[in-house]
Amino acid sequence: MSKADKMASLVFDLKFNDDGLIPAIAQQHDSGEVLMMAWMNRDAIAETLSSGRVCYYSRSRQKLWRKGESSGQEQALRELRWDCDADTLLIMVDQKGVACHTGRRNCFFNAVRDGEFTIIADPEVDPKELYK
């Protein structure tokens, strides 16, 4: 089987929801930091695998979302994984800059820690600098 056929086969075997989407967790490949969770459709997966640059599907804009296309905060694909049920992706990436639109390194900065609400990370970049 050619590489292209193998990739097509992968996209065929994954389980997409009724909207044709599958959740994709992005994890920084070396530190293990979970950066964000977004959604992919078949085209986004195919583009990500062929380009080596992570492309999601934006549910709000209803189109392919090449991560970093506005902000410059791109994600380079290191490895694409999927789970035992083939209905969730884990993409190992190398994040350029920050993943979150708030300027934080990752999106998961709200927490219940020891029974108390806590903001566990501050912005590293002014969001105005990301989308000017």
Add this chain to the structure above:
Amino acid sequence: MSKADKMASLVFDLKFNDDGLIPAIAQQHDSGEVLMMAWMNRDAIAETLSSGRVCYYSRSRQKLWRKGESSGQEQALRELRWDCDADTLLIMVDQKGVACHTGRRNCFFNAVRDGEFTIIADPEVDPKELYK
């Protein structure tokens, strides 16, 4: 605000999908390993926060799924986080044994690595031993 009120407020502010569910990524708190992704509803979150033991909502069985109730492979909650859009949870857990029903430590053992399909982890436990 009392602790119970704070927790109720959290569950109120999160964004659930049309089925009343929110995706929850489970990450081993110390190693950073992403173990699995499953779904929670309001009741599952409330029970997880009050009991300290992770409880999901099983979409196939359509009921609360106390992780480990059959297999003994429980998850102790260390911290509950959520993202900038309040539509995804990241739960930091301490996994007892293995997270995956295949007997693997985590569910993400299928990979495209260097352009080739690879199984990147073997079972640590015979699944027959988990559900006997």
